[in-house]
Amino acid sequence: MFYREAGDFKTSYTADNQTFPIRFDRYRYYIVLAIGAGIIPFVITDYWASAILIPFVIYAIAAIGLNILTGYCGQVSLGTGGFMAVGAYTSYKLMTAFPGLDMITITILSGAMTAMVGLAFGLPSLRIKGFYLAVATLAAQFFLVWVFNKVPWFYNYSASGQINAPERFILGHAVTGPNAEAWAKYLFCLVFLFALAWMARNLTRGAMGRQWMAIRDMDIAAEIIGVNPLRAKLSAFAVSSFYVGISGALLFTVYLGAVEVGEAYGIQKSFLVLFMIIIGGLGSLFGSFAGAAFMVLLPVALKVLLVDTMGWDTALATHFQFVIVGFLIMFFLIVEPHGLARLWALMKEKLRLWPFPH
Amino acid sequence: MPDQLIFAMEVMLNGLLNGVMYALVALGFVLIFKASGIFNYAQGVMALFAAMTLVGIQQGRVPFGHLINEIFGTDIHYFGWEVPALAAIALTVLVMVGFAWLVQRFVFKHLVGQEPIILFMATIGLAYFLEGVSDLMWGSEIRNMDVGLPQGINDWIDANTFEIFGYGFFIDNLDISAAIVAGMLVTGLIAFAQYTKQGRAMRAVADDHQAALSVGIKLNYVWVLVWSLAGIVALVAGIMWGSKLGVQFSLSLIALKALPVLMLGGFTSIPGAIIGGLIIGVGEALFEFSIGPMIGGATENWFAYVLALVFLVFRPQGLFGEKIIERV
Numbered sequence: 001m002f003y004r005e006a007g008d009f010k011t012s013y014t015a016d017n018q019t020f021p022i023r024f025d026r027y028r029y030y031i032v033l034a035i036g037a038g039i040i041p042f043v044i045t046d047y048w049a050s051a052i053l054i055p056f057v058i059y060a061i062a063a064i065g066l067n068i069l070t071g072y073c074g075q076v077s078l079g080t081g082g083f084m085a086v087g088a089y090t091s092y093k094l095m096t097a098f099p100g101l102d103m104i105t106i107t108i109l110s111g112a113m114t115a116m117v118g119l120a121f122g123l124p125s126l127r128i129k130g131f132y133l134a135v136a137t138l139a140a141q142f143f144l145v146w147v148f149n150k151v152p153w154f155y156n157y158s159a160s161g162q163i164n165a166p167e168r169f170i171l172g173h174a175v176t177g178p179n180a181e182a183w184a185k186y187l188f189c190l191v192f193l194f195a196l197a198w199m200a201r202n203l204t205r206g207a208m209g210r211q212w213m214a215i216r217d218m219d220i221a222a223e224i225i226g227v228n229p230l231r232a233k234l235s236a237f238a239v240s241s242f243y244v245g246i247s248g249a250l251l252f253t254v255y256l257g258a259v260e261v262g263e264a265y266g267i268q269k270s271f272l273v274l275f276m277i278i279i280g281g282l283g284s285l286f287g288s289f290a291g292a293a294f295m296v297l298l299p300v301a302l303k304v305l306l307v308d309t310m311g312w313d314t315a316l317a318t319h320f321q322f323v324i325v326g327f328l329i330m331f332f333l334i335v336e337p338h339g340l341a342r343l344w345a346l347m348k349e350k351l352r353l354w355p356f357p358h
Numbered sequence: 359m360p361d362q363l364i365f366a367m368e369v370m371l372n373g374l375l376n377g378v379m380y381a382l383v384a385l386g387f388v389l390i391f392k393a394s395g396i397f398n399y400a401q402g403v404m405a406l407f408a409a410m411t412l413v414g415i416q417q418g419r420v421p422f423g424h425l426i427n428e429i430f431g432t433d434i435h436y437f438g439w440e441v442p443a444l445a446a447i448a449l450t451v452l453v454m455v456g457f458a459w460l461v462q463r464f465v466f467k468h469l470v471g472q473e474p475i476i477l478f479m480a481t482i483g484l485a486y487f488l489e490g491v492s493d494l495m496w497g498s499e500i501r502n503m504d505v506g507l508p509q510g511i512n513d514w515i516d517a518n519t520f521e522i523f524g525y526g527f528f529i530d531n532l533d534i535s536a537a538i539v540a541g542m543l544v545t546g547l548i549a550f551a552q553y554t555k556q557g558r559a560m561r562a563v564a565d566d567h568q569a570a571l572s573v574g575i576k577l578n579y580v581w582v583l584v585w586s587l588a589g590i591v592a593l594v595a596g597i598m599w600g601s602k603l604g605v606q607f608s609l610s611l612i613a614l615k616a617l618p619v620l621m622l623g624g625f626t627s628i629p630g631a632i633i634g635g636l637i638i639g640v641g642e643a644l645f646e647f648s649i650g651p652m653i654g655g656a657t658e659n660w661f662a663y664v665l666a667l668v669f670l671v672f673r674p675q676g677l678f679g680e681k682i683i684e685r686v
Contacts, residue, residue, distance in 0.1 A: 139663030326487025
């Protein structure tokens with residue numbers, strides 16, 4: 001009942017090393033899973049799916065990806081939008097070139113393709129550090145968007161320059177295209193989120209994650225104690241891009257359906273995902289979820305509050321959103337540089353001692 | 359002389375003058391970075407905000423007019439007076455100094471000693487905040503900037519080049535005045551840094567915070583000073599870019615253009631910012647002119663970044679940056 005480890009006896013090393021060592025945490029995790037996969041698909045409506053749930057799931061994947069690179073490995077990237085575009089265009093080319101291929105394979109291949117592109121743009125990170133690297137990743141952002149705009153092969157020579165996701169089925173249910181139902185789209189994305197989050201959790205607490213964190217804390221020191229910076233940095237870039245690519249592919253195929261690259265995958269998207277991990281918490285998986293939820297919910301909440309309730313002009317509400325987002329970022333960095341995840345951890349610390357804190 | 363070469367010369371000249379404009383924005387970055395180690399992403403938005411404020415004051419607009427009207431149901435937009443350009447510029451400088459104080463007092467004072475990357479992200483937040491405030495305060499429509507700078511084709515250059523090459527170069531008067539103003543600004547800044555007490559304090563802080571503190575320099579004061587200077591540089595950049603493109607949201611994006619300039623020139627060098635700006639300006643103009651048509655055009659969007667990226671691989675601290683020494 002209480003949130004504490006007392007009385008929860010571990011009899012094996014496996015049990016001792018599990019992800020959620022506290023029983024209460026374990027149950028909470030199962031309950032969240034059960035609600036997410038077992039209840040929400042049955043009660044989901046189109047509005048909830050398209051305004052909150054699907055964007056949340058998709059951006060959570062991107063946030064986990066960027067968190068691996070920035071939060072765990074310390075390499076700031078402003079090229080997330082560009083890498084998401086790589087995922088989207090790969091999935092588009094695969095869907096149109098191989099109509100028989102199923103969506104899961106396509107999405108994973110899109111991630112793999114993005115990983116390779118990410119690897120290429122990660123190469124300079126071996127020489128360039130800090131801000132210089134952050135600005136260098138902007139090269140990826142602008143160059144990739146430009147390529148997808150200018151090379152007609154990528155959008156199959158369509159007159160509008162847009163790409164449209166054709167209809168695809170999984171087990172007889174449409175997951176992309178205009179006829180896809182909300183629950184099918186949601187479940188499809190959720191499967192990816194679950195698998196990727198599980199993978200990220202285990203990667204970051206394993207040898208690879210420790211190498212990343214050593215590089216983040218100080219790369220020269222890490223090199224001296226035997227971490228290979230080439231392998232650690234490039235693996236972080238590859239894994240991160242894999243996540244971001246899958247997220248970009250899902251954003252296009254499942255959520256948006258039709259995409260114009262400069263609009264959907266511009267620099268704003270890079271910043272959006274970066275804000276998610278700052279507000280959520282750098283170097284924390286929970287932070288990725290919390291930040292994604294926050295940044296998805298905030299515009300919706302503001303719109304409901306200002307436009308629908310108080311009858312304000314939409315443009316004014318948008319400006320307010322800028323002010324509030326900017327304010328919150330500064331506020332979080334001043335008060336709690338480790339974001340929502342740190343608040344969550346503090347709360348758990350308190351709960352552990354509750355009701356006798358001394 | 360073959361036609362292609364003459365065109366290339368014209369393109370190069372225009373690129374050079376464009377580079378001056380980039381350098382103007384980059385200058386603001388360098389000032390703040392040198393003195394406080396903050397990489398100020400909000401520099402571009404500061405230019406937008408300064409330009410918006412200048413136009414708003416000139417036209418006698420009511421600040422936060424839209425907001426006030428929305429809340430109180432009133433319908434006020436103008437005070438009904440117009441302020442002459444010079445007075446408006448002076449008022450805007452005051453606003454930027456006030457802004458510098460606010461930023462220092464409420465944001466960066468609380469972030470002293472944080473990692474540089476945290477400070478960088480805070481400035482991204484600041485950029486968003488300021489952009490929202492600017493929109494709320496003055497509205498988000500495109501405004502015309504008119505502070506009496508000459509505009510249009512320079513007839514003298516046109517006529518002279520026509521005599522020599524048989525082809526008149528198109529050079530905008532505005533670009534020329536921007537180059538002159540930028541030159542004056544840089545000379546002024548360097549003179550300020552070298553010969554005044556405040557300037558010396560500024561350089562001391564840039565060298566070593568602790569040492570500067572121990573000889574009695576007030577860090578807070580210097581930082582407010584530096585942010586004010588960056589605000590004034592932003593105002594100049596805002597006036598120039600605003601006169602060229604109109605005052606609008608895209609002004610804030612010129613900050614992104616200044617980043618490769620900085621990378622090329624090095625974050626800590628004022629001459630580096632100028633030379634970096636010129637290299638980027640000429641480079642992207644020539645690249646677009648020669649190779650652009652073959653690969654679909656609009657290469658200005660990314661050429662600067664890729665150039666800077668390639669450059670950095672060989673010289674990670676930029677052209678004039680201080681050598682990076684890392685210790686465990």
